[in-house]
Amino acid sequence: MGKSKSFADKMNKKDSSTHCSECGESITAVKLISSERSKKINAWRFNQRFVRVCKCNENEIIS
Numbered sequence: 001m002g003k004s005k006s007f008a009d010k011m012n013k014k015d016s017s018t019h020c021s022e023c024g025e026s027i028t029a030v031k032l033i034s035s036e037r038s039k040k041i042n043a044w045r046f047n048q049r050f051v052r053v054c055k056c057n058e059n060e061i062i063s
């Protein structure tokens, strides 16, 4: 994977929004839903957020 860095760099210039500049892999937007209990209203709140996942951080996010 590391060998193709120059190729990855070209890809990044062409399509920087979907490829990671670190690993050159395509980035996937993953929706994470976390719940937390709000003491004020005594109810569960659900937070949705999109996280961009690539080879660099997929282990820590998906595990």
Ligand SMILES: [Zn+2]
Binding pocket: 020, 021, 022, 023, 024, 025, 054, 055, 056, 057
């Ligand atoms: Zn990456």
